[in-house]
Amino acid sequence: QVQLVESGGGVVQPGRSLRLSCAASGFTFSNYAMHWVRQAPGKGLEWVAVISYDGSNKYYADSVKGRFTISRDNSKNTLYLQMNSLRAEDTAVYYCAKVSQSVVVADAFDIWGQGTMVTVSS
Amino acid sequence: DIVMTQTPLSLSVTPGQPASISCKSSQSLLHSDGKTYLFWYLQKPGQPPQLLIYEVSNRFSGVPDRFSGSGSGTDFTLKISRVEAEDVGVYYCMQSIHLPLTFGGGTKVEIK
Numbered sequence: 001q002v003q004l005v006e007s008g009g010g011v012v013q014p015g016r017s018l019r020l021s022c023a024a025s026g027f028t029f030s031n032y033a034m035h036w037v038r039q040a041p042g043k044g045l046e047w048v049a050v051i052s053y054d055g056s057n058k059y060y061a062d063s064v065k066g067r068f069t070i071s072r073d074n075s076k077n078t079l080y081l082q083m084n085s086l087r088a089e090d091t092a093v094y095y096c097a098k099v100s101q102s103v104v105v106a107d108a109f110d111i112w113g114q115g116t117m118v119t120v121s122s
Numbered sequence: 123d124i125v126m127t128q129t130p131l132s133l134s135v136t137p138g139q140p141a142s143i144s145c146k147s148s149q150s151l152l153h154s155d156g157k158t159y160l161f162w163y164l165q166k167p168g169q170p171p172q173l174l175i176y177e178v179s180n181r182f183s184g185v186p187d188r189f190s191g192s193g194s195g196t197d198f199t200l201k202i203s204r205v206e207a208e209d210v211g212v213y214y215c216m217q218s219i220h221l222p223l224t225f226g227g228g229t230k231v232e233i234k
Binding site for chain 2 (some may be wrong): 035045046047050059061062095100104105107108109110112113114115116
């Protein structure tokens with residue numbers, strides 16, 4: 001079935017790095033843009049970044065621009081989020097999400113992963 | 123950035139009664155392609171969000187017909203005709219006409 005599974009979360013000290021992965025299955029991964037969305041404990045949803053279906057276009061929220069890098073490996077059906085210079089305010093559950101229409105960068109998110117928790121703390 | 127404002131913050135509803143959530147955007151969500159890029163999600167406790175409504179009023183696959191969306195431009199509404207126990211959670215609206223994508227602050231629905 002169509003599925004997204006995140007991994008790579010954990011506890012990290014401020015200023016350190018972490019790389020999240022999102023393994024996709026059940027659909028043609030290379031046809032769809034992918035997004036990262038995060039949710040701080042007890043808070044609402046915050047969009048983080050998007051990468052186009054072929055990896056040629058990437059966009060970021062101002063809050064992570066210059067620190068986070070989104071990438072994908074279509075041969076491995078995997079999405080990544082490299083997070084550098086982590087701050088306490090980056091503490092959140094990170095979800096990967098698939099757009100519902102092929103090729104377009106932004107649309108409804110029809111499939112979400114279960115999320116992976118990132119805690120930035122000394 | 124487009125600001126999405128949801129009201130109310132929370133709702134306590136008797137099973138079988140209707141519920142309504144408002145979402146207002148700071149800019150029109152009507153695209154030149156004729157579509158309006160407004161979506162509704164439900165996040166049930168302990169789960170990721172799930173898509174309910176796309177492009178204002180279209181129910182996503184498997185979504186019960188007690189859920190309906192309406193509105194245009196900058197003013198949108200999600201209605202539940204008869205709330206059931208399984209509808210508890212936080213409802214979010216989201217726009218995707220412009221990056222950064224933005225979400226409303228959420229409306230928590232609970233059962234009386």
